[in-house]
Amino acid sequence: MTTQQPAPAGATGTTPPPPLGAYDLTDPQTFLDTDPHALWRRFRTESPVHWHATDTPVPGFWVISTYADVVTLYRDNKQFTSEQGNVLATLLQGGDSASRKMLAVTDGPRHSEIRNVMLKSFSPRVLEPVVAGVHRRTRELVAQALERGELDFVTDVADHIPINTIGDLMDVPAADRDRLVEWNTQTLSRHSSEDSVLDEVVARNEILLYFSELAAERRRNPGDDVISALATATVDGKPLSEDEIVFNCYSLILGGDESSRMSSIGGLIAFSENPEEWRRLKDGEVTVESATEEVLRWTTPAMHFGRRALVDVPVRDQVIRAGDVITLWNSSANFDEDVFDDPYRFDIGRTPNKHVAFGHGPHFCLGAFLGRVHVNAMVDALRTMVSGIRLQGPPQRLYSNFVHGYSGLPVALTAEPATPAAAGKVTG
Numbered sequence: 082m083t084t085q086q087p088a089p090a091g092a093t094g095t096t097p098p099p100p101l102g103a104y105d106l107t108d109p110q111t112f113l114d115t116d117p118h119a120l121w122r123r124f125r126t127e128s129p130v131h132w133h134a135t136d137t138p139v140p141g142f143w144v145i146s147t148y149a150d151v152v153t154l155y156r157d158n159k160q161f162t163s164e165q166g167n168v169l170a171t172l173l174q175g176g177d178s179a180s181r182k183m184l185a186v187t188d189g190p191r192h193s194e195i196r197n198v199m200l201k202s203f204s205p206r207v208l209e210p211v212v213a214g215v216h217r218r219t220r221e222l223v224a225q226a227l228e229r230g231e232l233d234f235v236t237d238v239a240d241h242i243p244i245n246t247i248g249d250l251m252d253v254p255a256a257d258r259d260r261l262v263e264w265n266t267q268t269l270s271r272h273s274s275e276d277s278v279l280d281e282v283v284a285r286n287e288i289l290l291y292f293s294e295l296a297a298e299r300r301r302n303p304g305d306d307v308i309s310a311l312a313t314a315t316v317d318g319k320p321l322s323e324d325e326i327v328f329n330c331y332s333l334i335l336g337g338d339e340s341s342r343m344s345s346i347g348g349l350i351a352f353s354e355n356p357e358e359w360r361r362l363k364d365g366e367v368t369v370e371s372a373t374e375e376v377l378r379w380t381t382p383a384m385h386f387g388r389r390a391l392v393d394v395p396v397r398d399q400v401i402r403a404g405d406v407i408t409l410w411n412s413s414a415n416f417d418e419d420v421f422d423d424p425y426r427f428d429i430g431r432t433p434n435k436h437v438a439f440g441h442g443p444h445f446c447l448g449a450f451l452g453r454v455h456v457n458a459m460v461d462a463l464r465t466m467v468s469g470i471r472l473q474g475p476p477q478r479l480y481s482n483f484v485h486g487y488s489g490l491p492v493a494l495t496a497e498p499a500t501p502a503a504a505g506k507v508t509g
């Protein structure tokens with residue numbers, strides 16, 4: 082079992098680490114250059130409610146890093162709003178063009194109304210029939226990977242699973258799905274510092290245009306899918322606006338694909354680096370459900386979310402002023418030693434494991450059940466079909482301060498002797 086204790090972030094030998102103010106959390110490069118566990122431990126202990134200056138039109142933002150504060154502030158949608166953005170990038174630009182058109186950036190009664198409409202399509206009961214399909218598709222892709230032996234786990238396996246589930250639920254034509262995965266990645270993160278901000282904007286517009294056309298078609302010919310459900314839903318007798326339909330489709334394709342993918346990829350890396358946990362999984366000492374929760378905590382694909390204060394709010398020894406931006410760091414809260422014993426240990430039997438990978442409170446992830454189904458299916462397929470995982474090179478990290486994940490993972494997988502040779506055609 083690997084137990085990691087982080088050294089102070091930035092410390093080399095006897096040199097004291099740089100002050101926390103030296104770390105630019107708006108710069109994705111910071112997260113590639115720094116040991117995140119060590120950095121976040123310093124934030125939690127030295128400056129749990131930390132003012133981070135910027136050179137943007139917004140003068141700065143608060144960095145909230147303890148589990149207790151993150152949960153308290155997530156819960157508070159009276160004193161803090163999501164309507165001016167819920168991630169650092171939009172909050173620092175001064176607003177989100179999807180405000181009050183997309184669930185995640187809507188508050189108050191309209192949030193509850195739209196959430197209720199969307200929950201009808203994403204409740205465990207409604208999704209029950211989808212679960213078997215996710216397991217089947219995952220097993221087929223893992224079987225094909227085992228036949229190949231050496232592969233890129235991101236592009237050959239993980240990229241093809243959640244997009245096809247959400248694609249089926251939204252009835253997105255199969256031929257368009259690869260394009261959507263590429264746009265999703267460009268919208269939420271970049272492969273490297275060389276990809277431009279313009280690529281992000283173009284990709285976002287491509288997705289919106291794509292769903293605007295699809296929604297118009299479903300309005301004319303509704304089917305049994307989530308886009309049709311949004312396009313034909315009424316609240317107080319009135320249909321949703323065109324913008325609400327399109328922006329919520331955008332958020333579903335993004336939320337439905339990227340985070341689940343990143344968790345499964347990070348889970349494979351974690352098992353390859355923690356042979357004792359791999360053995361416990363293989364031997365059935367620990368349930369797949371429990372391992373799934375630890376993979377979600379360990380990988381925390383959504384590193385932060387954010388809000389803007391509507392009134393002055395005291396937090397610890399600071400006062401967050403009305404108008405200030407706050408950022409809630411899931412990637413710190415999920416490793417807070419006040420809540421998680423031995424937090425830097427990947428422990429698939431961890432109980433309790435009340436991580437905040439899906440957020441908390443009124444905006445708690447709408448797709449949490451589906452996200453769990455995806456990670457569960459991957460953990461289960463690895464457990465039953467794979468005997469050995471060997472990384473063939475360094476994983477390629479995404480360039481982002483929002484999504485923690487990978488764009489490439491060269492790996493060699495060996496099959497369990499009992500696994501029948503892969504056959505199944507991967508549909509959809």
Ligand code: HEM
Pocket residue numbers: 163167184185186196203247332333336337338340341344381382383386387437438439440441443444445446447448449451452453
């Ligand atoms: C909200 C993470 C999967 C759709 C959120 C939030 C987090 C999160 C942290 C809270 C945002 C906030 O407080 O501002 C994740 C992770 C996933 C995942 C880690 C997978 C491992 C999914 C899936 C879907 C989805 C599969 C779609 C089917 C959404 C939506 C919201 C949301 C629509 C907004 C909910 C609201 O504002 O009421 N997600 N998500 N997510 N997620 Fe997910």
